[in-house]
Amino acid sequence: MIRVLLVDDHTMVRKGLRMLLEGYPELEIVGESQDGYEAVDMMGRLQPDVVVMDLSMPSGLDGFAACREIRRRHPSVKTVILTMHDEEIFVRQSVQVEADGYILKNSHGELLHQAIVEVVQGKRFYKTSVSDDIIRQWINADEERQPSPLTTRQKQIVRLTVLGYANKEIAEQLSISVKTVENHKTNIMQKLELDTKHELIQYAIKNNYLELAL
Template sequence: MNRIGVLLVDDEPLIRSGLRAILDSEPDIVVVGEAADGAEVPGQVRRARPDVVLMDVRMPAVDGIRATEHLLSAVDGSLKVLVVTTFENDDHVYDALRAGASGFLLKRAGPEQIVAAVRTVAAGESLLFPAAIRRLAARHAHTASGLDDAGLSGREAEVLRLMATGLSNGEIAQHLFLGVQTVKTHVGNVLAKLGARDRTQAVIRAFESGFIPPPEP
């Protein structure tokens, strides 16, 4: 069985040891390395070749935003970054998501949620908290151009709206009475047309452009 390799990045040793204990207890997950600052991440990634990086947002020297930007600009799309934060309404989280992180995880999350989050992003899905991301995106509304020129088909637009609610490919397939592979094709087309690295960036673009209206105040 191929196990999911995880790199832990946090400046607090106690946080790292707690995460390691939780993740190493799972048969399909193994912690392959640790880093105390974003500056250490590139070297650790080259050495350990993780599948998922659990990245603290706030660190003293190189924070999680800059570390995510540098890391994902230098590696292929198979590496996933999951940012870890104390507050879900933290603008630093939003910046990390815009930089290419696949989702975020609250530090108060329980062991089952942490394990599920790692498995979700490792499988290529995004870990979205739609209400929180929508609130954050509302602060940046209309900073992206509209999607009219993206050339989305009616079905692709429908899939994008469902992606923004946090549904997985399987859940979208059930909702639209389509096959999962068909949904994957639509998602791939949406990402290509929006020039998005992944589902998270596509959803952020949808919110910022006004394609999906901001939440009621």
């Protein structure tokens, strides 16, 4: 029996996943969580074999940070990212936080079942628009990180910006004013000598800013 924990901030999504996966006799849904903080706290009590994790959970610890923390505390537990994001930045960061699987929410239900079974067998299961060759290059790469000129607060703002948070949402997450967020963003672009959001995204990927915990 494979023990599965479902993590998504939408109740209807969790219930739908539960109904789907309970149709497979070798799977047992041991719990549900609405955010990453709660999921990490539940790990010791529920002892899942696999965590099926959403990425975008604004009310708590997001999927990247939660995967990283689960990997640190419970290295034997497998994680499968289930998300609507098919962009390279999200796939690459999932590789960097050592997620075992990555599939899209518009996939057929059998694909999620297959992902769960295969990651438990020690395989990596990524089904995205990014080619397997590129993913293997990321896995095998030993990228050197350059020292960052940014403060911890500025790194947090870069991270949330790249994840798609609006200024108001960033302000709420970090308990600062919207004006402070705007000032930080201006200073960040000047300090890094960047002109566009695309350049900022590439900088964030290279320096693994999406792994940062808030």
